[in-house]
Amino acid sequence: MLVSAVIFDIGNVLIEWNPERFYDAEIGRARRERLFAEVDLHGMNDRVDRGETFRDMVMETAAAYPDWTAEIILWHDRWIEMARPAIDHSVRLLRALRAGGVPVFALSNFGIQSFELGESHYPFLAEFDRRYISGHMKMAKPDPEIYAAVEADCGVPPEALLFADDRTDNIRVAASRGWQTHLFEGPEGLAKRLVAEGLLSEDKAI
Template identity: 30%
Template sequence: MIDTVVLDLGNVLVRWDPRRAFAGRLPARDTEAFLVDFDFMAFNHQQDAGRPWADARVDLAASAPEHLPALDLYVEHSADTLAGPVPGSAELVHDLRASGVRLLGLTNWSAETFHLAETAAPAIGLLEDVLVSGEVGVAKPDPRIFALLTQRFGLRPERAVFADDSAANVAAGSAAGYDAVLFTTADALRADLAARGVALPRT
């Protein structure tokens, strides 16, 4: 019996593309050097886990100062990285609310930029609450964030579906006892939930 659905946000409810911060502002070769060669995703994960952007800049100035212009652009234009709702996600959120299940969010997101999320995807505001990694200082797939999720909201993991677009996060959610599913599309998640007995209208 599923009584709770926990949703990741980035690329589940809201489209996130870091390249959008640099489009028309930074040469393509410099963008790729920052995002790929430097491994921006690993660098950004530390902000998701609570490191302030100011501290990140200090660290970057010491380790790879050639990427400071790219970092400054990313921070200044963070809103541009959010490309609106994931197709079908808003309708799914509305239908889940109508079904009567608890609806929560669990996101890896900097505490300093999380305020941008709901503007880009208003359905986020329909969730009961969101556990934001940057606010609690620990990020998926660290098992501690799933323990905190369970404790904070009084969940029974075996009665909760957790959906995320990261296979590593799905594996961590499953290890924590959640019925974890890999998100690909809103329609696929709708089918996954229906198969688990969540009453949803068909698309």
């Protein structure tokens, strides 16, 4: 079936997401490696992505690890510095698709409050036709339930969806449900895929 809607992940597809890089610059790589080995910061963030309050989760974790309190609080206070820069070519693809009349959705693991912060810095996050944000949905990729919820809401048959995500586990579940998928390894590859699907002309995909 021909693709009739494109679904974008956000982190590392439209916006670079690299907490390790931020902490390397702030506290040095060796200390960052110790921090991430001793404190499950990504697990903390997963709870935020599933709907728990951003500040509460960070402060709870900071209180549990007094040797790392200041460093953990940076996750909240300077979060936007971990989520940058925008991947400009991907943003252009998003806008070109919409300009051409192709419905474009977001499906992203993102906390409620952190997504609001992201919106304040990246206006294109308001430009999707539909947004499926895990914090609001109280479920996250790669849980099959979040894909089922998208299918139930969007009105597009699974086989007519093209989903771009940078993680193989997320792609694998989408493919198992019949979605067409693209493992994102850079905007150039996604541009070529969109051209191959007949969704964009080569000049619009630049």
